[in-house]
Amino acid sequence: MIDLSIDLGFLKLKNPVLAASGTFGYGLEFAPYIDLNKLGGFVVKGLYFNAREGNPPPRLVETPAGLINAIGLQGIGVKKFTNEILPRLLEFRTALIINVCGDDEEEYARVAEHLDGRKGISALELNISCPNLKQDGRCPAMDPDSTYRVVKRVKNATSTPLITKLSPNVTDITAIAISAHEAGSHALSLVNTFLALAISLEDRKPKLGNVFGGLSGPCIKPLALRMVYQTSSRLDIPLIGIGGISSGRDALEFMVCGAKAVQVGTANFINPDATVAIIAEIEEFCRQEGISRVEDIVGTLKETVKKSRL
């Protein structure tokens, strides 16, 4: 029997695989396809205080081994979520993480306050890294001070553990990671999507209604892996790796680079059972490699370069 459990300190997961926010709806959408109880957990779609319209279509464009989206965080708002969805999620025995959004620090805090102390919520994931809200793709996670302020403000508003979701659209992700850590974030999830553009050559027009979007999918995996490794090399804080994970091997690569857990995103679109398949593949790899406890693989990358160069 292989021990797949992961201890994040503030939260114990039955296995390292979580479904990523924005790719898993509010969780219930996937109940017809998989047993949600098998997951390490799932992160629901980002919630603002009020319902939100989202961006005009087209909202999606496919690229080689990738997907650019500009949904714009359309959603039902946190009150409708706690009234109508949350009670239905309580039956599942898996970690439930709520992705928290805000137009400003106050809104993040209001959403967190509304969720504070509610049964069934394992952690909040602070979405300070969505690139689809402003024309130039800006977000708090692109600046260490803004990151610090949002995390600190939410930290003061809730006793629920905080995971801060980082943006890859920065020069040095470790500087942002340090800010989030210093402001009191319990863990970091990285990375959100890469700010991207796709155009129609014939029409000389952007393909997305929002012009820019966020790139995800297998094509971003090496970039995300590099950022996870850089961050794990500099900081001692639980990391959750995200970026193009579509197999057990992908997930384990992130863990070797220092992630204690992973989130599966775009792969959920291609196969609704992707998360469950990945868990089975992780277990199978451990069996073949004689690993009895999956957590032992975390941060085992053998270095060929000195950490000072990272």
Next chain:
Amino acid sequence: MFTDKEARIVKKTLQNDFAALTMESPAIAPHCFPGQFLMVRVLPQQYPLLRRPLSIHDRIQSRLSLFFKITGEGTALLARKNEGDTVDILGPLGRGFTFDRNFKAKPVYVVGGGRGIAPLYFLAGELKKRRVHVRIFYGGKNSKELPLLAKMRSEGFNLDCSTEDGSYGIQGMVTDLLKKSFKSELPAFLYACGPEAMMKNVYILASEHGVSSEFSLESIMGCGIGACWGCVKRIRKDGIGTWVKICEDGPVFPGQDIIWEKND
């Protein structure tokens, strides 16, 4: 909704830019209704990455058919599959046409534009089984864009056709056929699928004549199961226009609920 990772292709036909694939899928076929769609994985590799949403064209017992126009790399690769190959499909998805209605012995109009005929063929067949008097109005750019014509004729469907270049049927648009027909009779209901501009004109005409209608809309989709919110369309819900998911709340919507795009 079900997954069938290995639906075997039992028949394939190619005609100009159109392909028809018939698959054996006992897991999915019995649950399908006209207007619903499948999410089809073109290849098991990571390119093309996403599944393609394709409407269900026909269902005979445990067999399902897809009929699509080759418009890009995904559909081109799919059309290259051969009899005996398998396809990974997910479905049936979405809300289809509501066709178990009391049509009071009046005719029902089915209006297709180009490849939009794909789901309407399934619908027309089901209506015919229910002894509904179906009239099909079918328009395209030219005769090559009316690919199912011979098949529908041979099956005895009542067909009126139009082409923009006059290469088949009347020269003009499918709305020209409808205008003429509405002068002598009004249908109990109208179903349509085709390019957005055509559907909008059909809707305007139908509503001017007090004819209730349903339209099947199309979109790029991320997941097909309501999780990504990528395929939205402006729809009136409780009197207010909001972005509604085509995959989950559609792809078929009542004509009066659709907020049509403004013409360029």
